[in-house]
Amino acid sequence: MTRIDDLIVNAKREFDLTKEEDQKSLYVLSEELLDLNIAEDKLEALANSSAPLEFRIAAKLVESKNYISSIRKPLKIAVVFAMWGEHNRLMPKTKNNPNGEDSLRTGLEQIQWAIKSSPIDYTLYAVDDGDPHGSGKLALEIIKGHPLAKNLKVLFLSDAVPTDKGPLKKLASADDSRKGGAIIYGAHEALKDGHDLVIYTDADNSVHLGQIGLLLKPYLEEGIEAVWGDRKDPRAVLVKQEARWGVGIVLLRHIQRMIGQEIFSQGISDTQAAFKLYGADLLADIIADPAVFDFSFDTDWILAVLASKQKFAKVPFAFIDSAAESASIVQGPMTTWETLLKGLLLAVRKHNIPHNLEMAKVLDEEIQSSKDLDLLINHLPAQLENAKNSDLGNPELMSATEIRTWIRQRKFEA
Numbered sequence: 001m002t003r004i005d006d007l008i009v010n011a012k013r014e015f016d017l018t019k020e021e022d023q024k025s026l027y028v029l030s031e032e033l034l035d036l037n038i039a040e041d042k043l044e045a046l047a048n049s050s051a052p053l054e055f056r057i058a059a060k061l062v063e064s065k066n067y068i069s070s071i072r073k074p075l076k077i078a079v080v081f082a083m084w085g086e087h088n089r090l091m092p093k094t095k096n097n098p099n100g101e102d103s104l105r106t107g108l109e110q111i112q113w114a115i116k117s118s119p120i121d122y123t124l125y126a127v128d129d130g131d132p133h134g135s136g137k138l139a140l141e142i143i144k145g146h147p148l149a150k151n152l153k154v155l156f157l158s159d160a161v162p163t164d165k166g167p168l169k170k171l172a173s174a175d176d177s178r179k180g181g182a183i184i185y186g187a188h189e190a191l192k193d194g195h196d197l198v199i200y201t202d203a204d205n206s207v208h209l210g211q212i213g214l215l216l217k218p219y220l221e222e223g224i225e226a227v228w229g230d231r232k233d234p235r236a237v238l239v240k241q242e243a244r245w246g247v248g249i250v251l252l253r254h255i256q257r258m259i260g261q262e263i264f265s266q267g268i269s270d271t272q273a274a275f276k277l278y279g280a281d282l283l284a285d286i287i288a289d290p291a292v293f294d295f296s297f298d299t300d301w302i303l304a305v306l307a308s309k310q311k312f313a314k315v316p317f318a319f320i321d322s323a324a325e326s327a328s329i330v331q332g333p334m335t336t337w338e339t340l341l342k343g344l345l346l347a348v349r350k351h352n353i354p355h356n357l358e359m360a361k362v363l364d365e366e367i368q369s370s371k372d373l374d375l376l377i378n379h380l381p382a383q384l385e386n387a388k389n390s391d392l393g394n395p396e397l398m399s400a401t402e403i404r405t406w407i408r409q410r411k412f413e414a
Helices: 003-010 020-036 041-048 053-068 103-115 133-145 181-191 209-220 249-259 280-286 297-307 333-350 357-366 371-376 400-413
Strands: 075-083 122-128 152-156 197-200 226-229 237-239 278-279 313-316 318-320
Touching: 003 020, 020 053, 020 313, 041 053, 053 103, 053 237, 053 318, 053 333, 075 133, 075 181, 075 209, 103 122, 103 133, 103 209, 103 226, 103 357, 122 133, 122 181, 152 181, 181 197, 181 280, 181 297, 197 209, 197 400, 209 226, 209 278, 209 313, 226 297, 249 357, 278 280, 278 297, 278 313, 280 297, 297 333, 333 357, 333 371, 357 400
Parallel strands: 075 122, 075 197, 122 152, 226 313, 237 318
Antiparallel strands: 197 278, 226 278
């Protein structure tokens, strides 16, 4: 048995985001693979869907690290995430904190591992999104005395709003933000601090930040200023708890694709992936006048890129769902989906993007709150029972008129 065969056989088939030993084991495996200097195409072939999960994640880290090691020009990058209800995941796992991921320290250490011995300088911007649980203050306590404390800036959205200027001028208070306001604030501060680019992610360990090289490659090699992680790519590594949604999610995705047809028709299927890169010049234009400050900001930014005719790139990456304390669970999944759909509609209108006007009218008139979506999520229309994901958004499958009838039927039967 060769050394590579041995590494594959002994790699972990599961990965627990709350376990420090799993994080350490992944580093050990990644370093061993780096030492073997395996050709990228061969490593990708070895890290197929039948390979152990740890090996597949390690292959992405190796690809990232190898590219970063080739960078010769100094680069100043910012990584931004929003914090709302992250008080448990920011702390280590304990008996009383079973979902703890120690995510702040872990994230800093992941970036540091990736950029070690490179000319990259970085700052992690952790932005408290008006969190009633005090994630921002907790982050400041956690980082005290840490050797990477100099690479962290903790920001509080409540310090920045209300304001009469800048990208947050339409945001009345931190309470009116749902992630988007915090990401915009962090990005704005990063640009003021002179960073060349901004990467945004989530405040948990779902995305190993050692993968930043995957985003940097199209940016540096092709000059592409919008690089988006894609979990739907066959080469991606995705562990996601789809069971959190009822069968009616198919209808909601159908509606989403009818409204966002310009996005999905270009093969951009993973709009909400929290692993995206934007160059400074492009990002400054995007956040100058945001359409939304909530969970739907991803599609607002994507539509801004499409409207400007800028090139974009998609890259597969590794993602493990950190679902236990997800905001979509805490705040209610249909609250999140109401935000996503309504925000998408606002953005396509703002950017003057072609969309299904009849479906937009149905969304305006029939979906008044998340309670209307609650009536839909556990039921599936007959027209969509055998629908392929690639067919969603096609009005011939189920038209806006049929969707209106279905919604009214569900309301009547409730």
